[in-house]
Amino acid sequence: MSKTDILYENVKISETLRQLHDKGISISLDDFGKGYSSISYLQDYPIDTIKIDRKFIKDIDSEIRARSIVRSAIFIGQEFRLNIVAEGVETAAQLQVLRGLDCPTIQGYLFSQPLLEADFAEVLSRQLLLPKEKITNKEIATLSLQAKLTIDRIDDVPVKIGSSVIMVCRTNLKNLTFYSNICFPVKEEVEYRLTVELTDRFQ
Known part of the structure; x- marks a missing residue:
């Protein structure tokens, strides 16, 4: 279902979608995040799947704002217990960031462009579809990294x-950013300690 303004407060469409949903037909909301009314549709219509717009996926490996929007969309989808699909994934770097954000499903040319029926049948017969672009362990380490963060000192007083x-x-060659489910205070008197896992230990 394409997300257009015609859906806004349309009782007839709402009733039709609910009838289809009651018959076991899944409803997907395309281009999620692109318009101001995306979130309200989740409340007004029986949506099963949101497809995050490719606009935000395009620069997700280099732009903090795009990554933040995608992260928020994934969180909303998880809260509503919806299926989540990221559209327009074309590079291994984008895939790696989405993995770090716990995005369960992707769609895009990274694995394949649209295929004719005969070509599609041949791919199914192989039972394996590899990405067009490979990613090395070194590249993975530079894209995202799991770590542990704690408050180490407050006003020079050690805390445990x-x-x-x-x-x-x-985010670029000089800057890093991190994501956490805890809102940490940003104050000069608060010192943090970040611990990175090397091999099988945190150091």
Whole structure:
């Protein structure tokens, strides 16, 4: 289902979609995040799947804003217990970032362009479809990294509290950013300690 303004407060469409849904037909919302009304559709219509718009996937490995939007869309989908699909995945770098954000399903040319019936049957017969672009362990390490973060000192006074698992991502050649399910304070008097896993240990 393409997300257009015709869906907005359309009672007839809402009733039709619910009838289809009751018959076991899954409803997918395309181009999620592109319009202001995307979130309201999740409340008004029986949506089963959201497909995150390719606009945000395009620069997800290099733009912090695009990555933040995708992360928020994935969180919303998880909260609503929906299937989540990222559209327009064309590079291994994009795939790796989406893996780090716990995106369960992708769609795009990374594995294959649309195929004719005969070609599609041949792919199915192989029972294996490899990505067009391979990613090395070295590249994976530079794209995202799991770590642990804790508050080490407050006003130069050592503190001992638990740590939170975070995902560290590269935003460009000079900067890093991290994602956490905890809102950490941004204050000069608070010092953090980040622990990175090397081989089988955290150091």
